[in-house]
Amino acid sequence: MDLLLPHIVNGLTLGLLFAMIALGFTLIVGVMEIINLAHGSLFALGAYFAMAWIGGDWFGASEFGIWWASLPVGMRYASALIFGPLCAAAAGMVLELCVRRTYGKAPLYGLLLTFGAALVIEELIRISWGTGEQSLTVPQLINGAFLAGGMIFSKYKFFAAGFAALSIVCVWLFLEKTPYGAIIKAGSHDSEMVRALGYDLSRLRLLVFGLGAALAGLAGVVMAPIWGLRPHIGVDVIIPAFLIIVLGGVGSFWGAVIAAALVGLAVGITGAYAPAWSMLSMYLLLIAVVTFRARGLMGRKSALEN
């Protein structure tokens, strides 16, 4: 058990990070019933903008740039946690303005459009920041490792998991306790009824897409120091995100969180004891669940089960 415990802790930490990635994805799928294949690219975009922000790339050797570079890394990193998601949100909203032409049409149109957007964003990243590996600087305080029970853990990974947990709670509170949250939830159940009640459906969709993209961008900023940054990092993200929302039940907030924790545990534990199966374990988990429960862990009952 002593040997297993660190891997359980590691798996749950990983699960929280996966949940953070999947939340924005599930929000957009839930409200707009669009699978946003550009979600991973928005994740990458948030991370790259944060990296440029922390490094002061745009300010160069100007007076402001010199002053900016003299600020403590912690301050620049903290502000990047806002700046990165804001940029991703802006990109997400632009994407929604394009995607809205596909509402009411066959789902394939939305899929194709978001897939195309993913390719465009990846190329823009390549053009702007090059193809090479980049790293995102983090404050010394949360860098390095600590020992617990004789085992070594990454400080930053625990910080990231804590931050992910906090973000999950904030999003949940927003959805549960605010009028906007209530409208979003209503929109995910019956968007036409929301429109009939006099709410501007277009604005709601724009807001949700922006929020989903901001969450993707935030996950990107938090994950970048762990995974590193490369233009196609979005591809690494989109598959687990998609798998998690299907496993949890499409549109279910807590379903996504629980599914992410399970995926994290599966990957973490198999990574230690059967590493060749660690990537495969998440797919096996999905197959096992949907075989017996097609709607996913907490999904709504569908025609498949009638």
Next chain:
Amino acid sequence: MSNSKITRRGLLGGAAVGGVATFAGPWKHNRVWAQSTDKPIRIGITSDASGQYANSGASDRRGMLMAIEEANARGGALGRKIEFMHIDTETTPATGSRVAERLISREECGFLIGAVSSGVANAVSQVAQRYGVIYMNTNSSSPTESGQNCHRVKFVWDGNGTNFSKAAVRNAISTYGEKVVLLTNDYVWGHDTAKSTRALVDQHGGTVVEEILIPQGTRDFSAALLKIQQINPDIVAAAVGGDDQIAMRQQVAQLGMGSKPAWINNQQDWPDVYGLPLDNLFGVFGTTWYYGLDLPGVKEFVDRYQAMYPDTSMRVPGNVFYNGYMATRELLNAIERADSTNNIAVIKQLEGHVMSAEERMQHHVAVIDPNTHQVQQTIYLATANDEPRDENDMFRILTQSDPNDVRDEGSLEACKLESYEDTPAFDA
């Protein structure tokens, strides 16, 4: 005196018979172009532009293009211009096969160049052998590429896992201890490199206490690193490549595990680590070339690179670029020496070809082994440079090994090249 007269009808008939005989005769030619033509020599580039080795693939390609541009500036090869066609092999063997097939049969490429992934290189070489098209495997380094998967048409330019292990394992065991954990990327290059390392560890009195497999595409190494910490080995021998390796390096550095245990990374491709912080460059690793080598020609080579690629984020050429450049240059030289683009003639020029240390910008003479088609060359061991001259100067070269000291005998035993007769003739 004959009164025969060449008529227009006779001339056309003769030409028709000649044409049919040329293309339908008992020869095994896949395609015949007239010699002394001004038709360009077309090279198919099979490097990855996406997937795990996209970054290295781009560097590989830049090396080839510089060699092609230099050749064209000299008037091409055999007076023919060199053209190229690139299709992304996506770091996927199945795509590699399709790309090779298309480059040969539809794009009329007479030579293929490029690989980083050994799985892709193997797939490409099988198609190339079927057509008899010469294929330069520039940068993939599984021992199987010049061992059991060798082919008469394929030439391997990078050092392989065994070469790098031979250079590193004995020193590591005598310096750090005998308890070794293998960290192995779960595909052909990782497995074959780990197999070589295991044999060398046994040979030098070490013990492999665990082998941890790392599936391709792994981004979180925590489980493996916790396991390593539980085992507490003296040495970790890692055969993890591409993006996986980058993620691994960042996470090892974050945990402060870079100095203990000792890390041997069989090979280190420059594009994988370029721009990473110093503490990410832990361990000892192998390479075939470094721009900081104090050898004749290196500075000029770097200058030419910088003139051709002024906007590339990598400001100096790395080992992947070097291999891409050398393979292309030597192919074009071989065509010139053969005075032909006939595949068998060019293959014979490449087999056993000796390259001086000066032209290779290495410490020892290199030779293309005629039995395995792998370039036997100087292998360097390097580590992080804690006193860099500038931001590019990331490596410190520790040792250099004579090619004969790090020869992969296993490849020599495993490689069974097809005979010349069993290799279809091909003329570009």
